[in-house]
Amino acid sequence: MRRTVAKRRMGPPDAATPAALMDATEAVMREEGYAAVTSRRVAERAGINQQTVYYYFQTMDDLLLAAYRRRTQRVLDRVQQALSAARPLHSFWHTSSDPMDAALTMEYLALANHNDLIRLETIEFGERLRRLEVDKLAERIRQASPDPQVVSPFAVIMAITYVAHLLGFEATLGLRGGHRETRVLVEWCLRQIEPAGARAKTMPERTSQIQG
């Protein structure tokens, strides 16, 4: 892609059209893949003409990055909300294993492999997300762990996240075998850590912030 140095006229990023363009970007990406996210197709979706895209975004990469940032922020908000529920671990699991937009996640994951902007943004997002999860869930997991050296909060959270995500990917593709069994297993594990009527044992509110 061409590196432009922006001598062009530009519109305000808070208008209605930029948002419509980001919506269109997501729609095209979900339905036709990242390769189909072109100025022409996105514009058509948003009901404006191709050249007007460049009034709001310097390059297609800028539009892509803006749409991606909007999305990661929404995921962060969603997870944060889940982690504030009565049973945060169960709530987190249900949120993560909801296959909403799994197709979009796959596209961005593949895209991150060869688009530097998206890759850096993905790394930063991933680290922020995991920090948030560990902050909220570590203490409870540690209390329920038979051996925190082996069954560590970090590992439990990652395993849950991974299983949730790949269940979503497979379901989107049309693979459903074994999903019920896998959910039964995960939910059994969750109940060991976070029983139905229980509350976490009293602990100082500030959990350890240490992390690589």
Added chain:
Amino acid sequence: MRRTVAKRRMGPPDAATPAALMDATEAVMREEGYAAVTSRRVAERAGINQQTVYYYFQTMDDLLLAAYRRRTQRVLDRVQQALSAARPLHSFWHTSSDPMDAALTMEYLALANHNDLIRLETIEFGERLRRLEVDKLAERIRQASPDPQVVSPFAVIMAITYVAHLLGFEATLGLRGGHRETRVLVEWCLRQIEPAGARAKTMPERTSQIQG
């Protein structure tokens, strides 16, 4: 993509050039993504000119599918070999969590969402692979399970596979936090099912080989 009805001259699929074209297809996809797999770029990689690609493959879709089929067959062979080792579950884990070609897997996963040929092939491959894994590992997992209704062989195999794959994806992208801890957890689980010096309880040697 255009649907062609093949009135063109075509070369033999067992020659050296088709294999070189499939190699080139994988290389381009790994390094630049599925969108970059064009006749021009693949040909350049393989050291031939653009138009010669069409002497061996009717369309770019045909080349893509051929490369994908070759790859899934190799994965099947690799997994089958791992499952024949002394500690099949551990061996399976090590093979699956080796991030070789995780980038390629991500590309095909995203591609499967909007390319019908790749999606159908992926579903068939996924089902075959899982059948193979369950056939080889179910009995041993069932023996070690505290409650096969909850900790079912199917679920254990899927959880292991999912964690292995996403560890590979993250490592490829540059996310490494928590991976060590996650491996410790998984390997602890594996030891519960398949202890170091142990053999599976006596069972008829011929496990069910039923497979599509």
Added chain:
DNA sequence: GTCTATACACCGATAGAC
């Protein structure tokens, strides 16, 4: 079997009118 020449479509991006 591999080459040159060529068709036609689509893409990113710019210039400038209204």
Added chain:
DNA sequence: GTCTATCGGTGTATAGAC
């Protein structure tokens, strides 16, 4: 703020010479 016009580049695919 959105339009028309337009450039240079790249894509799939075909025809036919060597």
